[in-house]
Amino acid sequence: MKKTLTACVFAAAVLGLSACGGGPADYAREFPLEKPRGDQLGIQVIRSETHITLTNTTARTFGPSTLWVNRWYSHPIDGLAVGETLRLGLSSFRDNATETFRAGGFWATQQPMRLVSADLETEGELFGLVVIADRR
Numbered sequence: 001m002k003k004t005l006t007a008c009v010f011a012a013a014v015l016g017l018s019a020c021g022g023g024p025a026d027y028a029r030e031f032p033l034e035k036p037r038g039d040q041l042g043i044q045v046i047r048s049e050t051h052i053t054l055t056n057t058t059a060r061t062f063g064p065s066t067l068w069v070n071r072w073y074s075h076p077i078d079g080l081a082v083g084e085t086l087r088l089g090l091s092s093f094r095d096n097a098t099e100t101f102r103a104g105g106f107w108a109t110q111q112p113m114r115l116v117s118a119d120l121e122t123e124g125e126l127f128g129l130v131v132i133a134d135r136r
Contacts, residue, residue: 028098031071032121040128045069045118047090047132052115054129055085065122069093069115073100080120090115 045054052069056062062080069075073093077086091100118129 027066027074027076028094028096029074030096031068031074032126035121035124035126038125038127040130041120042130043120044130044132045115047115050091051087051089052118053085053087054080054118056080056082058082062120062122065120067093068117068119068121068126070113070117071119074121 042057043054044057045052054067059082061082064079065077067075067077067088069090073095075088075093077088080086094100115131118131120127120129
């Protein structure tokens with residue numbers, strides 16, 4: 001009886017977890033090379049160890065978009081208003097296999113990745129962003 005109860009609890013837990021959505025796989029995909037390129041935006045992307053910070057210094061508001069780093073890892077954003085600042089953890093960026101960007105940090109077991117490029121995918125276009133040199 002106890003084994004049957006344990007098996008039922010385990011099965012319910014597995015089914016409950018598999019029914020949960022909204023995981024990293026929802027936005028894991030390849031970089032959209034086929035999208036047309038817009039002008040480079042004057043939005044600076046600054047890395048502070050395990051996070052990036054960017055402020056929309058343009059006169060344009062962006063709706064729901066995808067932020068790309070190193071043309072490999074993506075992170076969806078709800079939008080970016082004029083003057084708005086976003087701070088995002090680099091480990092929340094995913095590639096098409098849902099692997100995370102190696103951000104580093106105190107507990108890191110692997111060498112952190114360098115941040116070399118950033119792009120904003122919005123309204124069917126890709127815009128380059130200005131990455132401040134990563135001096136690691």
